[in-house]
Amino acid sequence: MPRPPPALTFTLHARCSTTRARASTLLLPHGPVQLPIFMPVATQASLKGLTYAQLRDAGCRLCLNNTYHLGLKPGKEVLDAVGGAHRLQGWGGNLLTDSGGFQMVSLLKLAKVTEEGVRFLSPHDGEPMLLTPEHSIALQNSIGSDIMMQLDDVIATTSPDLERMREAMHRSVRWLDRCIAAHRRPENQNLFCIIQGGLDLELRRECVEEMVKRDTPGIAIGGLSGGEAKDAFCRVVKECTGLLPEGKPRYVMGVGYPEDLVVAVALGADMFDCVWPTRTARFGNAVVPTGTLNLRNAAFATDFGPIDTECRCEVCRPVSEGGLGITRAYLHHLAGKETAGAHLLTVHNVSYLLALMGRVREAILEDRFPEFLKGWFERRFPDGAPGWAVEALAGVGVSIRGGEEEGKGDVEMAEG
Amino acid sequence: MPPFALTSTLSRPVARLGTLALRSRSPIQTPHYAANTSRGVVPHLAHDNLQKHTDIRALYLGLEDFIEKTPPRVPPVFEIHPDSTGSRLRAFTHHSPAPLLILGPRRVPPVESPAANTNATLSICTSVGFRTLDIEEYISAGAALQPDIIIAPGDIVPPTSSRKRAEKSTDRTDLWVSTMLTRAQETPYPAVFAPLLPLAPEQQMWYTQLLCDPDYRPHISGLAVYDTESLLDLPEELQLLPRLALTTPANPVAILREIALGVDLFILPFVDHASDAGFALDFTFPAPAPAPHADPLPLATSLWSAEHTIDLSPLRPGCTCFACTNHHRAYIHHLLATKEMLGWVLLQLHNHSVMSEFFAGVRQSIARETFEADVEAFSRAYEADMPSAAGPGPRVRGYQFKSKGHGEPKANPKAYNKLDDMAENIADATMPDPDIDAEELQEHGLGKALEDEEMK
Numbered sequence: 001m002p003r004p005p006p007a008l009t010f011t012l013h014a015r016c017s018t019t020r021a022r023a024s025t026l027l028l029p030h031g032p033v034q035l036p037i038f039m040p041v042a043t044q045a046s047l048k049g050l051t052y053a054q055l056r057d058a059g060c061r062l063c064l065n066n067t068y069h070l071g072l073k074p075g076k077e078v079l080d081a082v083g084g085a086h087r088l089q090g091w092g093g094n095l096l097t098d099s100g101g102f103q104m105v106s107l108l109k110l111a112k113v114t115e116e117g118v119r120f121l122s123p124h125d126g127e128p129m130l131l132t133p134e135h136s137i138a139l140q141n142s143i144g145s146d147i148m149m150q151l152d153d154v155i156a157t158t159s160p161d162l163e164r165m166r167e168a169m170h171r172s173v174r175w176l177d178r179c180i181a182a183h184r185r186p187e188n189q190n191l192f193c194i195i196q197g198g199l200d201l202e203l204r205r206e207c208v209e210e211m212v213k214r215d216t217p218g219i220a221i222g223g224l225s226g227g228e229a230k231d232a233f234c235r236v237v238k239e240c241t242g243l244l245p246e247g248k249p250r251y252v253m254g255v256g257y258p259e260d261l262v263v264a265v266a267l268g269a270d271m272f273d274c275v276w277p278t279r280t281a282r283f284g285n286a287v288v289p290t291g292t293l294n295l296r297n298a299a300f301a302t303d304f305g306p307i308d309t310e311c312r313c314e315v316c317r318p319v320s321e322g323g324l325g326i327t328r329a330y331l332h333h334l335a336g337k338e339t340a341g342a343h344l345l346t347v348h349n350v351s352y353l354l355a356l357m358g359r360v361r362e363a364i365l366e367d368r369f370p371e372f373l374k375g376w377f378e379r380r381f382p383d384g385a386p387g388w389a390v391e392a393l394a395g396v397g398v399s400i401r402g403g404e405e406e407g408k409g410d411v412e413m414a415e416g
Numbered sequence: 417m418p419p420f421a422l423t424s425t426l427s428r429p430v431a432r433l434g435t436l437a438l439r440s441r442s443p444i445q446t447p448h449y450a451a452n453t454s455r456g457v458v459p460h461l462a463h464d465n466l467q468k469h470t471d472i473r474a475l476y477l478g479l480e481d482f483i484e485k486t487p488p489r490v491p492p493v494f495e496i497h498p499d500s501t502g503s504r505l506r507a508f509t510h511h512s513p514a515p516l517l518i519l520g521p522r523r524v525p526p527v528e529s530p531a532a533n534t535n536a537t538l539s540i541c542t543s544v545g546f547r548t549l550d551i552e553e554y555i556s557a558g559a560a561l562q563p564d565i566i567i568a569p570g571d572i573v574p575p576t577s578s579r580k581r582a583e584k585s586t587d588r589t590d591l592w593v594s595t596m597l598t599r600a601q602e603t604p605y606p607a608v609f610a611p612l613l614p615l616a617p618e619q620q621m622w623y624t625q626l627l628c629d630p631d632y633r634p635h636i637s638g639l640a641v642y643d644t645e646s647l648l649d650l651p652e653e654l655q656l657l658p659r660l661a662l663t664t665p666a667n668p669v670a671i672l673r674e675i676a677l678g679v680d681l682f683i684l685p686f687v688d689h690a691s692d693a694g695f696a697l698d699f700t701f702p703a704p705a706p707a708p709h710a711d712p713l714p715l716a717t718s719l720w721s722a723e724h725t726i727d728l729s730p731l732r733p734g735c736t737c738f739a740c741t742n743h744h745r746a747y748i749h750h751l752l753a754t755k756e757m758l759g760w761v762l763l764q765l766h767n768h769s770v771m772s773e774f775f776a777g778v779r780q781s782i783a784r785e786t787f788e789a790d791v792e793a794f795s796r797a798y799e800a801d802m803p804s805a806a807g808p809g810p811r812v813r814g815y816q817f818k819s820k821g822h823g824e825p826k827a828n829p830k831a832y833n834k835l836d837d838m839a840e841n842i843a844d845a846t847m848p849d850p851d852i853d854a855e856e857l858q859e860h861g862l863g864k865a866l867e868d869e870e871m872k
Contacts, residue, residue: 045750049757051465052742074725074750081726082746090743302492314464319512324463326510329492333455333482333508337543337813339757340457347462 004186006217007146010249016369019396020241020268023364026249028146029188030086030094033062035249035270036360038261038353039096040278044069045089047350048278049343052091057314058351059358062094062146064273067139068103072123076142084144096273097145098253099136099179099194102154113153115171133178137191141184149220149253150179152194157228157236165198172196173210180214192251194222199232201239208243218249221269225254230388233260234267238395241268258287258356259385262376263392265360266369277353281345284335286328287352289379295328295345296335303328313351315344370398377401419607419637420658423783429647429677431787433779436658436681438564438607438637440501441516442473446658446680447782448775450474450518451768452688454816455481455543456509458768459688460760463510469738469765471772474516476683477505478523479549479557480540486547494560502604505561518660519563519606520640521554524683525664527816533571535588543813555596559603567640567660568593570611575643582615586623589613594626597635607637609660614643617650628653644677667715667802668699668774672791675778687771690802691763692809694720694752696731696739697770701777702790703797712799717745719763720807724749737769738762752807760810 009027016022024035040047040055041064047055055063065085074088082088085095101118111120117132133151140148152175153168176193183191193211197203211219221240224233237252244250249270255261256274264272277287284296286307293300293307304327306316317323326344334341363372373393377385377400384403393400423433437443451458451472458466458475466472482493482505492508499507505517521538529539529546537548551569558566571588573581593610600608610627613620627636628651638658641647647659660681665671671682690697695716703713717724717731730740731748739748739762751759781790811828 044754044756045747046754046756046758049460049462049761051738051758051761053468053738054462054464057464069754073754074746078726078746078750082728087728088747088750090747302495304496324510326463327496327508329496330456330508330510333492334457338455338457339460339760339810340462343462343757343761347464 003215007186007188007190008217008249010218010247012246014365014367016266016364017367018370019266019373019393019398020238021265021360021364021369022268022270023361024249024270026270028062028094028190030092030146031061033094034358034361036261036265036357036364037062037271038256038277038357039064039271039273040350040353041066041273041275042089042091043275044073045085048282048346049339050346050350052089052093054314054343054347055091055350056093058347059354060093060350062096063091064096064098065089065143065145066103067097067100067136067143070097070143071100071139076139079139079142079144084142086144094146095143096147097140097143097149099133099149099151100131100139101136101151102254113155113168113171115174117151133175134182137179137182137184141189144185145189147190147192147218148183149192150176150194150216152176152196152222154196154223155198156226157198157223157232158226159198162198162200165200166203169196169198169203169207173207173214176211176214176216180216190217192216192218192220194220194253195240196223197236198223199228199236201235204236204239205243208240212243212245216248218251218271219244220251220253222253224252225274230260230386231391234263234388234392234395237264237267237269238392244268256353258353259377259380259389261353261357262360262373263389265357265364266373266393266396266398277349278346281349282342284331284341284345285349286331286345287349289376290382291380293328295331297332300328300332303332307331307345307348308352311348311352312355313348315348315351373398374400420656422656431675431778431782432678432680433782434658434680436516438516440513441564442514444473444516444681445779447675447682447778448473448680449682449684449771450476450516450660452524452683452685453477453481453509454523456511458764460691460757460764460810463512465738465761465765467512467514470768472515472768474518474681475511476518476520476524477509477563478526479519479521479554479561480523480526480542482508483540483549484542484544487553494557498562501562503562503564505563516565517563518565518567518609519558519561520567520662521549521569524662524685533588535591538569538571551592551595555599558596558606558608559599562604563606565609565638565660566596566606567662568596568608568610570613570640570642572611572614572642575614575616575645577615579619582613582619585613585615586620589620590623590626593623594632597632600635608635609638609640609658610636611640611642612646612650614646617646617648620646624651624654627651641679644674644679647677647679667800668701668798669795669800671774672701672778672794676787676791684771686802687767688764690716691760691767693805694718694759694763694807694809695767695803695805696748696763697767698732699770699774699794699798701774701794702781702786703794706797713797714799715802718803718806719745719748719752719759720805721749731763731766732770735766735769737766739766755808755810757810 012024014023026033043066136151152172193216195207197207251271252269255272256276286293288308315326319325363369385400390402434446435443483491485491496508498504527541531539540549569592571585573585641661658680661679666686697716724745727745781787
């Protein structure tokens, strides 16, 4: 049966002559977005206190909503009546939704996957429920997201059960077929497949082959960000991007630490999402080129400088340049006490990651990405970069200075 | 321009039109209100939202929000370099030069302190607990922080206080205010608003006489009113001073009543409370002409109400605020239901916009000399009280309320449950008042309930 054309145009502008990094433009139903891109997560159709004007001013043109959460509130019926999630939240930019499956497994205890779908207990009354690929797609059709994700069989990459991993991978392929069949609006919404297979490269290769055959407009690499070692994560990303077609966007799901993003870009990935920058903002943490600052720390009480003197975001830019010029001291004063403080930090953190991806893109376009990487890692890890990053970048032809201790500066992955 | 000029003259308590122009701040037409702040911010409003999407002209700040560190440690607000307007308070809180900053010793309304004031100290509540504030320290803070207006310290006691306590209150206030006014003559100092105590006029007669003293009167820029009754029989010399009410009227009719008694400027915590409770204010002054025999209109719309679930209309038809021009009721209902912070942000933007328009309407009405009739029509058109809250608000913090001791319910509901609760839920099938049941979940299209299978 002839497939309608995808609801996106992917234009590759430049490839790094050393690494696998790419600079491209993705034209989506709600406007163009420039890749590589970080996508902030507006879980319940709202980005943690920010207005969509603030989000737009921060440079965001594509953010996430979570299908599971929107399915509970406001629910499919309301989404249909309102005319989709864009209209619900007054957002003229693009939306990407996950399948809802990940939340079943990560948020809900006692979820069980069968061929039919994911069985889980209602979070509200403990009643047994079932989420199928058809349900997930129907809900994402009601949401009207510009990019929707297939329902996949997610299990922790750290699972030692290779048979279960293989089963999950094959099931994800079968579910993709069911998702494609159930998709009612392919001319307006793009359905991405999700490569599974855990940390087993053979399974990943097999999965890529099967998924690519289905010719979805974009491709996600899933099942990562579940607490696996960073070197294993990098190997999987590199293995997959090596096999994926050039002409489609590649999305690594649930990845959000700055060092993870720049390495994954070098490995050939284009799109990322993570709740970490927005969540950590609510804990009083500001993302800066050297790492993070916990502004609740008493040391910041009389620090009257901006979060980051180089940052061009609304919060950091001095008043003389049209910004708010908010000091660390005042954010310390508000941290944990007034939500407006969290809003300001969220604006900064989101802006920081969007701007970081902007600089990465510029470096790729000007073919100086390897130099960018070196400079960036020197600054972020003055005592030497963590082993996994050194190794991963060496694998794509860039040598950065490593630290003495293995895994120094390594931090746990966040997910949500 | 004089600091405060009245357009209307008066011989009896009457609504007044005025212009308050202090320092180089842009003048404020009165009657008007100052937005209340918590730790320097209007609750829920980041600075960019405040500047771009509100018409707030004045802010009230309580010093107790800035002085967790007790002497000899210096609170950070005293260490920052003053901003272009010469104010450390403005520099620290990052407000633009536009709004007038009004500093008082305490939040409005203050959390009741277990300890009484002394001859030389006020009892205050900081975010880390109760402490005392030396009057001397507060007076110095005026010079150091340079707000536009500082409210002179008063020994504020309940109107029901004994005669003896009332006397002590006036004696202390007498001393404290004269000390501040003396200081104001020696150093560059903010405009001083002297308190009128919440006592009958005759009980504070000696004190109000002091304020009229030629040594002091020229250095008083306004009055801080704690009870409008104190405005009765006010000496002639004090009549023309602007009056800032800390009476916190709880609804527009109460505001109008106080305007009629000659109040010029208000602090209105009820606006922020309305937002927290999920209300969009919905009144205009003058009131629209009512349909004959119509029931009084509610003052606010509860966005908690399920009737807004798919309502794509703005909070108030024709409203030009950011919330109404960018969003609809269905979204704000959704934000409240999901406890997303943006719900309160949008309601604040709307509610403060409604208040700005309300006061603009009041001023026009006074100028037209139809105020009395308009107030009467307003009282007939609208319900007297704000509706009661239909859902929970944002988390409250320790410095916002006072614990009454053992046995009181939790101020904030538990945010998280152990995952194991889920297992218990299965064992205990009859959950009390579940938010939503599986059938509803199924209707929402999230999944379908399994009929006869148990979870393995």
